[in-house]
Amino acid sequence: MTLLNNLRTRRRRLAVAATAAGLLAALLTAGPAAATPDPGDSPAAREKVSKSDAAEARAAISAGEIPGQDEIVHSANIKHLTNLPKEALPGTNSDLAFQGKYAFAGNYDGFRVFDISNPKAPKTVAQVLCPGSQNDISVSGDLLFLSTDSSRSDNSCNSTTQPATEKSSWEGVKIFDISDKKNPTYVAAVETACGSHTHTLVPERKNVYVYVSSYSPNATFPDCQPPHDGISIIKVPRKSPEKAAMVGFPVLFPGEGADGGGNPGSPTNPGVSKTTGCHDITVLPSKDLAAGACMGDGILFSIKDPENPKIIDQVQDNVNFAFWHSATFNQKANKVVFTDELGGGGAATCNEAIGPNRGADGIYEIVGKGDKRKLVFKSYYKIPRHQADTENCVAHNGSLIPVKGKDIMVQAWYQGGVSVWDFTDSSKPKEIAYFERGPVSTDTLALGGAWSAYYYNGYIYSNDIAKGFDVLKIDDRRTDPAKWVHQRELNVQTQPDYFGFGW
DSSP: OOHHHHHHHHOEEOOOOHHHHHHHHHHOOOOOOOOOOOOOSSTTGGGOOOHHHHHHHHHHHHTTEEOOTTOEEEOTTEEEEEEEOOOSOOSOEEEEEEETTEEEEEETTEEEEEEOSSTTSOEEEEEEEOOOTEEEEEEETTEEEEEEOSOBSSSSTTOOBOOTTOTTOBOEEEEEEOSSTTSOEEEEEEEOTTOOSEEEEEEOSSEEEEEEEOBOSSSOSGGGOSOOOBOEEEEEETTOGGGOEEEEOOBSSOOSSTTTTSOOOTTTSTTSOOOSBOSEEEEEGGGTEEEEEEBTEEEEEEOSSTTSOEEEEEEOOTTTOSOEEEEEEOTTSSEEEEEEOGGGGSSBOSSTTTOSSSSSEEEEEEESSGGGOEEEEEEEEOOSSOOOTTBOBOOOBEEEOOOTTOOEEEEEBBBTOEEEEEOSSTTSOEEEEEEEEOOSOSSSOBOOSEEEEEEETTEEEEEETTTEEEEEEEOOTTTGGGGGOOOSEEBTTBOOOTTOTTO
16 A cells, blocks of 8 residues: 555544643644655565655645544554553553563553564563653663652652652662563662663673663752752672662763753753753763763763763754753764654644754764764754644654664654654655554543654564554665664663674
8 A cells, every 4th residue: 555545544634622732832842854755565666656646645744634543554664563552550651671582661660571582472471560750671681770760768669659858768770680581570779869760771791880860850859959960870790789889970061050061941041951960871882982862962972981981072952952852873973863852752742833843853973083073963853744732742762773884763753653764864864664643632632652662673662651562564675684683682772883893
């Protein structure tokens, strides 16, 4: 079925809810950038898209034709293989990690382990109840790590929520032994200042370093007072994880005054988040590099000494970026894709009113050498389909699809779905495939959609906030070479060197 037929037969116009529109207007401004998905029905079809079909498809999208409630639509070069709904953990689904034939899915109520040896029919192996938003998750060897970024009564999995002003409040990183995937065992916890919104692993043979990203959007938490201008670093001995401990809090934004040296935000830079920490960090160990998405700033730094990271460059975008959320290197480490989580992930920012440059990806090239390297902005990328004003939609978590000589990425956009796009030409990124559901609600703005979408050993896995665990298969000549690249383990924020150093 061609893209046009797909749009004609499966899409319908969706009325914009007045209540959601009112909320949107109170929140902000962003939208789409043109791209032509590849049909991929056959080798011949994959070579060409009818110009008239593509033009009509773009016209239909711009006219406001949006999938109906929960209706699945996708480009013809993506197949939806299966969905596993939520089971024992009813909370918000969050991030994903992978090891061998297993996928690990975070949830605000704990985490879930899937056997994905047959991607068309994954099976639940374990569900661990351990509440504490947002339970950002990663794995290394026999260890699993969870981030807790909410005020808890203690560090156990039986903890309860309590006011952040309580002196006994706990938040930080929990560690599990996953040598038995069916029975993960809680072994340790480390409290960190301002909690752990996300974390990133820097694995070594004997130890695992954990870079903890946290930030203080307000002064509610006693340990979150500004300037919260660094990251917590935890050292975890692999053979004795119970001895995990903080080993440092390097300052990434040195500066004068109580607020440190990051972006001052409003009122100096209206609409831009004040920098009081980092949201997410991605490391590329093979290149001793890391990229930090830190609220009002994007940073590039060296991790040659993992306990003492060193800033190389720092950039800001006070025109279009509201909240620097995450980062992805290309394989050659001469580009970084930063995401802007405009509206905090809870707003409808993929409609015509917002525009193509906000709530989008920013593509930066890395120029120069050594400590003199600089981040140079090239362009923005945003999904080329307007979403309803009842759909939270903004750039979110994604990963590289390992195709040698190309820069191709799969990415989650909450209710904007999953987008596969090519940024080999940094100035002209383009979408090549997509998958999405219609809105969770056609009446009010309701939270849902893909939190993460990652490529792992031939398949795309996505954790949908509301609908559960999705498995997708892309069939496209541009991504076909990635089928031959296999990983033993994947934490997307610890990017692998897919093809060997310096290819």
